[in-house]
Amino acid sequence: MWAVFKKELKTYFLSPIGYITIGVFMLMYSIFFYLTTISYGSLYLGDLYYATARYGLLLMIPLLTMRMFSEERKNGTEQLLLTSPRSVTSIVLGKFFAAVAIILITILFSTIYAIIISFFGNVAIPTLIVTMLGFLLLAMAALSIGMLASSITENQIISAILTIGILVAPWFLVDISDIFSSIDLIDKFLNFATGVISIADVVSLLSITVMCIAITIILIKRRKTVK
Amino acid sequence: MIEVKNVTKRYGSTIAVDDISFDVKDGEVVGFLGPNGAGKSTTMNMITGFIEPSCGQIIVNGNDISKKPKKAKMDIGYMPENVPLYYELTAKEFVTYMAELKMVKRNVRKQQVQEVLKEVGLQEVQNKLIRNLSRGYKQRVSMAGALIGNPDVIILDEPTVGLDPKQITEIRSLIKKLGQKHTVILSTHILSEVSQICERVIIINKGKIIAIDSPENLEKATKEQNSISITVEDPKDNMKNLKEKISEIDNIELKRDNNDGTKQYIITSSPDVDLRKKLFEILPKEEIVIFELKKTETTLEDAFIKIIDKAKGTEPKRKVENKKAQDSSKDVATKEKNISEERKNKENKKNTEKEEKK
Numbered sequence: 219m220w221a222v223f224k225k226e227l228k229t230y231f232l233s234p235i236g237y238i239t240i241g242v243f244m245l246m247y248s249i250f251f252y253l254t255t256i257s258y259g260s261l262y263l264g265d266l267y268y269a270t271a272r273y274g275l276l277l278m279i280p281l282l283t284m285r286m287f288s289e290e291r292k293n294g295t296e297q298l299l300l301t302s303p304r305s306v307t308s309i310v311l312g313k314f315f316a317a318v319a320i321i322l323i324t325i326l327f328s329t330i331y332a333i334i335i336s337f338f339g340n341v342a343i344p345t346l347i348v349t350m351l352g353f354l355l356l357a358m359a360a361l362s363i364g365m366l367a368s369s370i371t372e373n374q375i376i377s378a379i380l381t382i383g384i385l386v387a388p389w390f391l392v393d394i395s396d397i398f399s400s401i402d403l404i405d406k407f408l409n410f411a412t413g414v415i416s417i418a419d420v421v422s423l424l425s426i427t428v429m430c431i432a433i434t435i436i437l438i439k440r441r442k443t444v445k
Numbered sequence: 446m447i448e449v450k451n452v453t454k455r456y457g458s459t460i461a462v463d464d465i466s467f468d469v470k471d472g473e474v475v476g477f478l479g480p481n482g483a484g485k486s487t488t489m490n491m492i493t494g495f496i497e498p499s500c501g502q503i504i505v506n507g508n509d510i511s512k513k514p515k516k517a518k519m520d521i522g523y524m525p526e527n528v529p530l531y532y533e534l535t536a537k538e539f540v541t542y543m544a545e546l547k548m549v550k551r552n553v554r555k556q557q558v559q560e561v562l563k564e565v566g567l568q569e570v571q572n573k574l575i576r577n578l579s580r581g582y583k584q585r586v587s588m589a590g591a592l593i594g595n596p597d598v599i600i601l602d603e604p605t606v607g608l609d610p611k612q613i614t615e616i617r618s619l620i621k622k623l624g625q626k627h628t629v630i631l632s633t634h635i636l637s638e639v640s641q642i643c644e645r646v647i648i649i650n651k652g653k654i655i656a657i658d659s660p661e662n663l664e665k666a667t668k669e670q671n672s673i674s675i676t677v678e679d680p681k682d683n684m685k686n687l688k689e690k691i692s693e694i695d696n697i698e699l700k701r702d703n704n705d706g707t708k709q710y711i712i713t714s715s716p717d718v719d720l721r722k723k724l725f726e727i728l729p730k731e732e733i734v735i736f737e738l739k740k741t742e743t744t745l746e747d748a749f750i751k752i753i754d755k756a757k758g759t760e761p762k763r764k765v766e767n768k769k770a771q772d773s774s775k776d777v778a779t780k781e782k783n784i785s786e787e788r789k790n791k792e793n794k795k796n797t798e799k800e801e802k803k
Contacts, residue, residue: 220545221542221545221546222546224545225531225534225542225545229531229533229534232533232534233533293529293530293531293532294525294526294527294529295529295530295531297490297495297523297525297529298523298525298529298543298546298590299546300494300495301493301494301495301518301521301523301525302518302543302546302547303514303515303516303518303519303546303547303548304546304548305515442494442495442496442497443496443497
């Protein structure tokens with residue numbers, strides 16, 4: 219897993235994708251910092267992370283996941299990976315955690331504004347940490363969905379659009395029926411933003427992540443027999 | 446040692462590889478030969494564990510590739526068709542990554558990477574991005590990826606496609622060198638390559654093995670007649686009557702009039718007769734001067750075409766036929782025909798042009 223993780227993380231910064239992802243995050247985060255914090259003179263950062271999670275992740279996640287397996291399949295490099303003695307599980311996890319590492323970097327950058335705010339008043343550090351944890355869990359769930367989308371097509375654009383579709387659809391489906399709120403990822407972030415760790419949210423986000431990773435592994439293993 | 450036992454691969458209703466079995470012994474260099482779409486790459490992909498056979502068993506050094514993939518894959522170095530590479534890495538980074546994937550131990554990794562880079566002749570460009578390397582170098586990077594970790598078995602899928610003649614000879618000599626220490630399986634549709642490098646040839650067509658033998662034996666087995674190419678000066682045109690003088694001759698054919706008084710003939714006889722001695726004895730008596738006399742060898746190319754044609758003729762119609770493979774094999778056959786016809790036409794043209802000049 220470590221070998222794949224290292225190489226993937228390196229590749230994010232060899233191609234501009236890593237920088238663009240972090241840049242997109244900082245852009246969104248800065249805009250919302252002005253809109254939700256400065257313009258209200260507020261010390262509360264929950265809204266800032268909520269807005270960034272809602273709109274920022276929508277752009278960042280496909281950027282990070284669209285090439286994961288699509289590119290390997292298109293270039294034929296999956297042959298190198300899958301004929302190596304490494305297991306499919308370790309390859310998938312390596313790629314997944316490399317993307318998670320980029321999210322961690324963005325979270326690290328996001329602390330800058332908290333530090334700035336702290337000059338003007340007391341920032342509730344525990345609340346902030348819980349919010350960041352929620353942001354990470356949410357991003358992981360979204361990443362796993364993106365990764366799954368990437369593993370079923372060799373076209374990066376299709377993979378990106380699929381990911382955005384899956385992430386956005388629940389926003390509007392909720393208007394049809396409340397049932398769909400359970401698949402709306404962003405809904406599960408609301409409690410974190412107020413500094414509450416809800417076991418239900420943690421479990422549902424983690425289970426979505428684990429489920430999507432497992433399906434990805436199964437799909438890639440299955441391709442061996444149908445290919 | 447690789448054992449392939451009754452392996453079949455189906456895609457829906459088409460059969461890509463149909464119940465093939467063969468062994469490759471340690472230290473052997475085996476060539477995989479066949480027209481496009483015959484199932485060469487599919488077979489290689491199955492041996493390396495990239496795709497799973499529909500049925501049958503593949504055992505690499507005693508480990509079943511489906512049941513103990515990790516152990517089996519440790520012993521295999523694979524250079525896939527179309528040389529897939531990570532273009533954003535440098536040659537050295539790529540080989541290092543492959544070393545990590547193949548679980549080369551950390552303390553020997555750097556040294557091994559350098560050794561392999563040296564072996565394939567990449568030392569000078571090791572810090573260049575693969576994206577910027579020429580085709581020949583890319584091929585070598587891919588080969589380095591297959592060699593890293595010192596695997597017992599090296600599988601090369603069309604390693605010389607797209608290279609210039611100098612690079613081809615370099616890669617070939619590299620493969621020959623590899624054959625001294627490793628078991629090598631390579632696929633190709635360049636026949637001269639096989640007869641140069643391989644100890645044994647597996648000819649596959651439409652997913653079926655139609656011949657396994659050494660290149661020399663294949664050439665011999667498909668030889669239907671002996672033919673001698675002879676250039677003579679024959680002012681009295683006695684060559685015509687030669688068939689009456691030597692009864693063993695099946696046919697005499699004028700191949701070319703050199704327009705300097707000499708003519709080239711092709712004399713054919715049954716494969717167990719060698720006419721050369723007789724020709725030397727009898728021709729001077731007929732006032733024919735021999736300029737050149739040569740036994741023409743059947744090439745692996747002839748053998749290949751004959752074997753494939755034979756397989757086509759005798760094979761009973763299969764219910765599920767791989768149409769694609771069939772079509773492409775036909776293409777190859779017709780292409781070969783076209784090429785030889787073209788050559789003849791050219792020669793004729795040359796001759797007529799010469800005559801016109803005269």
